[in-house]
Amino acid sequence: MEHDFDLPSVQVPYDLLDFMNQTDYLIENIDTLDFDLGLEDFPVFDVSDPKEVSAADPGVAGVENLGTNKSRFEVFKRTPWFWNPSSNQSTFSDHVQIPLDEHGVNVASSPHWPYSVELYIQDKLDQQARDRIFQLVTRTVGSKVSIPSFPSAHFLDILVKNGIAKKIETDAWIHPHTFCARTTRTELLVALAAAGCVCFGIMSVGKTGGVLQEITRVALNNLVESDNSVLRDLQYLQAYMIWIDIGIFCGRKRPMEIAESDLQPLCTALRKAGAFNVSFYTRITPSASDSDEVLEQKWRNWVKQESYKRLVYHLFQHDMNVTWAMNRNPITSYSELSVPLPAAREIWLAPSPSAWRAAHLAAIRGPGPIHNSLRDLLTKPDRINLLPGDADQTLSLSVFVAGIAALVWDHRKQVSITEDAAGDDDPKAHLWIQSRRQDLYQMLQNAQSINPSLPAVQALFSEFLMMNLHVSLEDVQRFAGKFGEDEAQRSHVGLDRWSKQRQARTAIWHAGQVLRAARNVPPYQLRGFDSIATYYATLTIWVFGVLHCSARKRNHPLSDSNDDAFGTCSATQMLDGAACPIHLDGPSSQDTIAFVACNRGRATLRLLDHPLDVIGTSHDIMDLPRVMDVGIQVLEGNYPDSSKDDLPPLILSLRKLMQDLGNLPS
Incomplete structure (x- = not known):
């Protein structure tokens, strides 16, 4: 039997994929990448016209009218950001040839x-x-x-x-x-x-x-x-x-x-094989009395088992990166990973059986029993300080932070439900939210203090998570019309209230630290989730700047009178050009602490004048085009010897998006 169904036209929410290039760039004879993201028709936010004010909610004056809502919605429907597979698209349909000579x-x-x-x-x-x-x-x-x-x-x-x-x-x-x-x-x-x-x-x-x-x-x-x-x-x-x-x-x-x-089948295969559980692994240790043949066999068996451990934890970190990048729920769970943490890097990369034995026997082991899986660490976070000497300390810390990322994700979802259900008259719910946020924040800060010289990509991820504890990325993205006209208006209400609180200043401080960490990523390695996190951090600061530009034009105070016990600062004080500049992408200082706690100072970002510049020129974050310029410069700066058209496709797409956002009238 055949049935014809007329499906209604619906507004489908978009995510980060919708900013990516639609056409494959692997076509023959294409030397440069041409990304047309359709952002010429991006919804225009006009924050300069506060005339049309909602009488029902005067607190969002000038915020709901960031643009003509109807035209924004119509423009959004016309944008070519949705990937709608066509009948002529299939495997290799965009690949004319293998272009390598x-x-x-x-x-x-x-x-x-x-x-x-x-x-x-x-x-x-x-x-x-x-x-x-x-x-x-x-x-x-x-x-x-x-x-x-x-x-x-x-x-x-x-x-x-x-x-x-x-x-x-x-x-x-x-x-x-x-x-x-x-x-x-x-x-x-x-x-x-x-x-x-x-x-x-x-x-x-x-x-x-x-x-x-x-x-x-x-x-x-x-x-x-x-x-x-x-x-x-x-x-x-x-x-x-x-x-x-x-x-x-x-x-x-x-x-x-x-x-x-397609990540799901890989997770299923490893889970069904038992690789997520400690029982899958046996303890293999070399002995000084092992013959060459026995030692060789032990080494190869150990390498295979260690490869499974590292694959499992790599998959978990990948899953968490994609969770935050694509705003989707995790496929794996931290609670199921009782896999022992990987061995120290010098043991893993030993070039021969004899070198492996020497490195293994030289490692200092702690007394048993040893709790060294992700599940153990999240059960009692203090155990991160008690890892055995033969564990990979840096990788274990990275896995631990990824586990905290899963907890932060759970917290953000719980916050979204609790705030919608509790309203403003349930102090117990708000107290619970604040307490849990503080616990997670402290866990991330403690993880950073364990190894102050963390690789830049790990420091970037920690700062990104601390930023997310204080801002809803979903609301920030709704600001661009993610779920249509009505949802955009509702997000403006919440974001306007957020922008006046200490939470917002904490969020943009950590967003600036994301940019600082991204600048320290070794050349040519800013190419995955870290580049998307850089974009999200830039977007968070940009949204804060847009909202405060609107507040300045309405001559409204930037902080609620009941903000917190640390004091407040008026719009005139913060926007005074003589106020102390607070470099969000600089090191922490007494001035930055005062800015977050008491709203003292003028938030700025740095644009570097040349590749070797480490000081740069400060720009107020309410200079909206400059905010996006900073994010673009961070991404491009990771490719010092590449032309502006010879960058990875992801970097090109993010750059184009930020350029068009920065060019919106303010």
Whole structure:
């Protein structure tokens, strides 16, 4: 039976994917990326016309009328931000050919090669492995993609090793010293080559990485359809994780949406295998009396088991990053991860069985029983200070912060429900919210104090979470019309009230610290969630500036008389050009503390005058175009030797979005 249904036209909420590029950039002969996000028709916020005031709620005068609501809604409906799959879109439909010609690539010009002077991967990819890769590629793409040339074994070896090295730069979940191209699944080799391409820093090579990522996805799906046993194969799971890592933040809507949805099968496979539970793992320790053969076997068994640990925790951190980036619920739960924390980096990266034994025996272990899983740490957070000497301290702290991120996510959802239900007449609900927020805030601050020299990407994530404890990112995004006209008006009411409170100043302070941490991220590594967090931080400061521009034009005070016990400051005081400038993206000081607590000073951001500048020129955050310029400069500054058109697609999309937001009239 056939039925025809006339579905009503509905307003579908958009998310960050809707700002990404619709058209694949991997088309033949495209040398630069042209992102048309349709933001010329972005809803225009006119904060200068406070004439039309809601009589029912005078406190939002000039806020609801940030633009003509009807025209904003009509413009929003016309924007091409929704990915509506068409009948002619399918696998490889946007991929005309593999655009890599290694003879036209100057390897020495790559900022990522040589990948590391400290890492040596002994194995080399030979001609036989190259032929296997080529056969997999041709079998997967069929006649859909032309292959005018294919890289040599030498160039593929460079790409694969670069892909391994990129993983080691972060949480090192691919073991380099047991890697053997002859015994490695072809799908994993292609995935590693794709990772090497994406991070190579050369446009034509990066385009090829996008094609290889799609080939990896299709090949893995074909493989599991023909052989279900691969769902328990480590190399299959590693290859699956790599293509999701590449796809989720590639900057193009179709692969991003597929990568987001396809994380579930990987979680299911690892969960069903028991890899989330401590019972999956056995304790493997070397002994000084082990023979060479026994030691070799122990080492390889230990590496395999350790690889599962690191894959599980990498997946959890990936899940939390995507949760915050895409505003969707987590797929994994911190409560189910009783996996022992990974071993120390020097043990994991020991290049031989004998070196592994020496590093392992030299590690100082604490007395048993040892509680060293994420679940243990979140049960009693003080245990983060009592990790055994053979645990990876930096990675464990990163996993711990990701666990707190899950708690912060739960808290924000509880806040949204509690505030809607309780209203202003339920002091118990508000007390509970404030108490829980303070507990989580203290946990994040304690985590930062454990290692003040945390890698910049970890410091960025901690600051991002502290920002989110004091602002609703969902409300901030609603400000741009995410759920249509009525929801935008309602978000203005809450945000206007928020902007007058200490919470708002705390939020923009940590937003500025996100930008500060992003500036310290090593070159060419700001390419995933951290770049989106930079955008969100910039957007939060921009929204605060928009609301206070409106308050200035209405000559309303910036703080409620009942704000808090730390005192308040009038609009005239804060907007006085002679007031002490508070550098939100600078180090903490007595002035910044006074700004957050008592609203004293004038909030500013710094624009650097040249790449080596560390001081910059201060700009008031109510200079709205400059706020977005700062965020753009932070993203572009992570690619010092790249032209403005030769940046990763995600960075280009975020830059275009911030440029158009900054150009809105104020």
